């Protein structure tokens with residue numbers, strides 16, 4: 001069995017409208033090679049807006 005931890009990168013999701021960093025998540029770089037883009041609720045915009053992946057976290 002391969003080590004699953006090595007295939008996951010920790011990322012932050014930011015609101016594309018207000019640029020606030022709202023979510024911290026992980027992405028499996030094997031299953032999802034492209035950058036994440038998700039519609040999520042933003043507390044600052046007070047509605048569901050597109051969030052995109054930003055820099056990788058250490």
Ligand SMILES: [Zn+2]
Pocket residue numbers: 015016017018019020042043044045046049
């Ligand atoms: Zn927002």
